[in-house]
Amino acid sequence: MRHGRLHRQDAPDRQLHLRPQGCQGVAAGFEQRTRRGLVEGGAGAGAPAPSPAVADATGAAAPLVPTADAWGDAIAAAPERIPAPKHAARATAEGAPVPPRVCAGPGRLRLAVVGAGKVGCSLGRYLGESAAVDVVGFCSRDEAHAREAVEFAGGAVFASPIEAARAANLLLVTTPDTSIADVWAELARAARAGELSLRDKLVVHCSGALASGIFAGARKLGAHACSVHPLYAMSSRFDCWRELGRASFTLEGDDWAVDLMAGLLRARGNQVTRVAAGAKTRYHAAAVMASNLVVGLFDMAAGELVRCGFDRAEAEAALAPLFLGNAEHIAKDGVESSLTGPTVRGDHATIDAHLACLDGRDRQAYQLLTEQLGDIVRRRATEG
The missing domain is CATH 3.40.50.720 (NAD(P)-binding Rossmann-like Domain)
Structure with a gap:
């Protein structure tokens, strides 16, 4: 050189x-x-x-x-x-x-x-x-x-x-x-x-x-x-x-x-x-969760829409406003204020129906993240 x-x-x-x-x-x-x-x-x-x-x-x-x-x-x-x-x-x-x-x-x-x-x-x-x-x-x-x-x-x-x-x-x-x-x-x-x-x-x-x-x-x-x-x-x-x-x-x-x-x-x-x-590895894992792993979750959601009849481009375009709007809300108002959906409503019947139609890793991801959302709901109730 x-x-x-x-x-x-x-x-x-x-x-x-x-x-x-x-x-x-x-x-x-x-x-x-x-x-x-x-x-x-x-x-x-x-x-x-x-x-x-x-x-x-x-x-x-x-x-x-x-x-x-x-x-x-x-x-x-x-x-x-x-x-x-x-x-x-x-x-x-x-x-x-x-x-x-x-x-x-x-x-x-x-x-x-x-x-x-x-x-x-x-x-x-x-x-x-x-x-x-x-x-x-x-x-x-x-x-x-x-x-x-x-x-x-x-x-x-x-x-x-x-x-x-x-x-x-x-x-x-x-x-x-x-x-x-x-x-x-x-x-x-x-x-x-x-x-x-x-x-x-x-x-x-x-x-x-x-x-x-x-x-x-x-x-x-x-x-x-x-x-x-x-x-x-x-x-x-x-x-x-x-x-x-x-x-x-x-x-x-x-x-x-x-x-x-x-x-x-x-x-x-x-x-x-x-x-x-000593915290660098855990810190980096957190960064990957909020960045790279979100891409994987988005890809899972788009894949489920493809199974509903969307083509891949349509699926990603349809999810984009939902994804961006939620991300902006989290960034502005925080996690607890941004939580919506069946978990915060206590709608267990809908959650069970979702789990019944999903399979494989998509089902596992849905179940694990729903448990995490339940923790947020309980934390929000405790903090008033």
């Missing part, structure tokens, strides 16, 4: 470091200040000045992240501060063509994404729209996918996760779950060999089922690790990013990394919930 050349003349000469304490709300505050285009008070008396760049053994520059208390003022004080580069498509639409490039200002989060599929493109673009983030590029086993992602969200094409990690201080791993450990093993090996510094970098994966512990030894290598999972079904590489503003995100991992990512997401208006590492 061809390596995307980084434009070093666009990078600042001075860099800052972030202490891993007191980061709650840091990213949120930074985005708010940056969106206004200024920092209240500027770089007045007592504002910390940026520290000189520090190169590691590989010659790579230290992370462009300031101390927590200097996040806003030091950026405003830096004379080399420049506008955040955004993806070429938007710049062109605004009448100012800008090729994908690395152009991070002091203190900005430089985001590189390993994986250029639906999640990588969607989250890369969504986070890149934040005033606190510059997208520096993408890495993918499929170079064409990486090029498409760069054209969509900006940055450069990286030949490997190692090159992506060198350019970033926020590395987002959006590969399939089975590949996350391999990506980390490659990065950890390079770090232990002195080919890459992970000091003070955020390493984040987006698996719903896996905990951040898959980044084994991250703390010893100086990295901060967490998992960030959007509770949202991403069906498109280039469209779903627009819908992520209404998604809830679940975070788990290193306190500092979780706090920073939570601040960044809350600044964008997202609901954020933290879970323990």
